[in-house]
Amino acid sequence: MQVVRGFLSRYGLILALAALPIFYGVKDLTGKHPSLAPLANNLVSGISNGSIWAMIAVGYTLVYGIIELINFAHGDVFMIGSFTSQAFWSLIGVTLATSTFGVIGGLLVTLVVAMVCCGTLNVMIERVAYRPLRNAPKLAPLITAVGFSFILQNVGLLWLGGSQASVDNLIHQGSKVFSIGGVVIHREDVLAVGLTVPLVIALTLFINQSRLGKAMRATAQDPEAARLMGINVDTTISMTFLLGGMLAGAAGLIYALYQTQVWFFQGFRGGLFAFTAAVMGGIGNIRGAVLGGIIIGCIQQISDNRIGPQWTDAIIFGYLIMIMVFRPQGLIGEETREAG
Amino acid sequence: MRARQFGVAACIAVLSLGAAACGSSKKKSSAGSSTTSSGGTVDIYSSLPLQGASKDQTGAMVKGIQLALKEAKSKAGQFTVNYQSLDDSTAQAGSWDPGQTATDARKAVQDSKAVYYIGEFNSGASVVSIPILNQAGIPQVSPANTYPGLTTSGPGTVAGEPDKYYPTGKRTYLRIVPQDRIQAAALLTTMKGDGCTKVAIANDKETYGAGLARLVELQSKAAGVNVVDNTGIEKTAPNFRSYASTVKGKGADCFLFSGVTANGAAQINKDVAAAIPTVKLYGPDGTCESGFTNPAKHGIPATLGKAFKCTVATQDLKAYPGGQKFLASFKAAYGDANPDPYAIYGYEAMKLGLDTIAGLGAKGNDKTAVLAALFATKARSSVLGTYGFDKNGDTTLTDYGLYTFGPDGNPAFSKTIKQGG
DSSP states (O other): OHHHHHHHHHHHHHHHHHHHHHHHHHHHHTSSSOOSHHHHHHHHHHHHHHHHHHHHHHHHHHHHHHHOOOOTTHHHHHHHHHHHHHHHHHHTTOOTTSOHHHHHHHHHHHHHHHHHHHHHHHHHHIIIIIGGGTTSOTHHHHHHHHHHHHHHHHHHHHHHOSSOEEOOOTTOTTOEEEEETTEEEEHHHHHHHHHHHHHHHHHHHHHHHSHHHHHHHHHHHOHHHHHHTTOOHHHHHHHHHHHHHHHHHHHHHHHHHHHSEEOTTHHHHHHHHHHHHHHHHOTTOHHHHHHHHHHHHHHHHHIIIIIOGGGHHHHHHHHHHHHHHHOTTOTTOOOOTTTO | OHHHHHHHHHHHHHHHHHHHHHHHHHHHHTTOSOOOOTTOEEEEEEEEOOSSTTHHHHHHHHHHHHHHHHHTTTEETTEEEEEEEEEOEETTTTEEOHHHHHHHHHHHHTOTTEEEEEOOSSHHHHHHHHHHHHHHTOOEEESSOOOGGGTOOSTTOOTTTTGGGOTTSSOOEEESSOOHHHHHHHHHHHHHHTTOSSEEEEEOSSHHHHHHHHHHHHHHHHHTOOEEEEEEOOTTOSOOHHHHHHHHHTTOOEEEEESOTTTTHHHHHHHHHHHSTTOEEEEOTTTOSHHHHOGGGTOSOHHHHTTEEEEESOOOGGGSTTHHHHHHHHHHHHSOSSOOTTHHHHHHHHHHHHHHHHHTGGGGGOHHHHHHHHHTOOSEEETTEEEOBOTTSOBSOOOEEEEEEOTTSSEEEEEEEOTTO
């Protein structure tokens, strides 16, 4: 019994995480046409899909890390990012008939616009709704965040109505870029990973090396001490919301291109997955948020393809519970002020 | 700080008052035309989803209803008619909502002058409203429902239908569109004619979508069409790529989405077409509308539109017996020479009610008499042609129209599909 307990505490989490891929890998290899390509294809789609959740999750984790607030409106900022993106590229005339260079150029401008819009929106939310409640009981900003989530959902509802709105497949999603041994890389995979990786690296560098980044880390550790050291805590917090919002804007653009539809309620599900990713990775930790996002993307793809999409939410949250049981602080979580 | 807080509070108060004002103005405008006279009044309601993907169709229906009322000068025999257009949808759902549908039906039930109820547009919504109206004995006529289980038992329905919708044991529901047994046959005839060898069906799991999919599957063998898959989808899923790859693996060369536009129709068609570029796409009347076919309204892209065909109970409006006259009147009233085909069903639903009430003379305000007269309707000469109702409340009309992607992005009438043809 002692041996089993020791084994589980050491390797239980790894076993739990690998359970689904191992099960289907074995199933594929013992099937009629033994090949690991179907599983690898699921994982490729999972990584690209998970990249979107990762970018949103970073926004959750940044805000939680610095003011210990679960910003429930963050998923809806991501939704506004998608809506802004599709509206802007339509406004500047990027359509299916536009040349490849035109589409690339138009989408790069759209990316900047979506990031600026969502960053600004997030800063405004912080300024209007959270800053006045800085010293209020923790429940006050939490319920305010829920309130802002509903307000943004209603903005989306007024903007494009209650149904899912189809948008142009500008990147020709589903087109193959290349394949290796039956594992196909599509355009949407390249887009999602190709945008997420540099943005997250840039964010990490900014936080680790810039003056404002250091101020953010100092504020996250101890806001009072940071204030005494001359750091403008309010500006630092605003900067955190700006960065989180910008990533949500980028994720919104990728989502619209990846799914080729937008919906006023997409932020609820996306936000829930991203928040779960942040908790799974260890809330307050950027690398943890990215890892959590990718794990959730992979579980989601395997579940959607192999088990059935109606079970996906339950499976994802089942995984979260397992991880919390083995590592309550998340996969690579650190002790927060609250926990410490 | 206090001044700032006061400012925020004042802003919220102003916004709330603005929202309240908008809400109340909408309520007033929904009342429609209404006059009273000493000859007595009767109340007629319509309950349709006026928001979301079907709003073009239902907006046209309401205009058709109002046109019929205007032509009758708001009179039905000796009675003045008060008409109220109710909305069974919510903005959040983007489609019909069970709670809102029940609220609409209860509003009519609480009105002692209510003698006629036009609705619902969605069969699933009628599942909610029929029992409520049935208990009050209010005659209900649907201008759009096609699910067979609302009126009949047998293939394509579920156990207990239709009796479970009529708690009094007496029928109170009729419809002026042919039901889905005929639509399923029309779809299969089209698919067979187009050379489909393996058909994949996805349904939206609603009463209408799942029921029609069941019927197509049941009738496919007799029609000589091979259905390789019939799956209920999660309508809010962000994409259906795994489903598309599954049906591709089954060798499907034709795809039918059985459901309404609001339930993921555009996305699933796009995903299936991306996985199987040569696939032929089909849809029933739930997707045979501009919200699905028109890219400008966030429908499917024009490239897919060319591969899409759909069936709807309406024919070429000009070909109807009173079609030309109806179109001229519609244009004169609304300035629209090319209304959604469902406009004529709204028009006929109201005209049927007005004629029935007028035909009863002094008993026109008696809902029991109106109900009996409706069921007794045989060989009625109308803009839809000559029709009557059987004992179940089903119309004797049987033709379906085939529509393709028109040059303006909207469905365009192609040809009539005769029952058994």
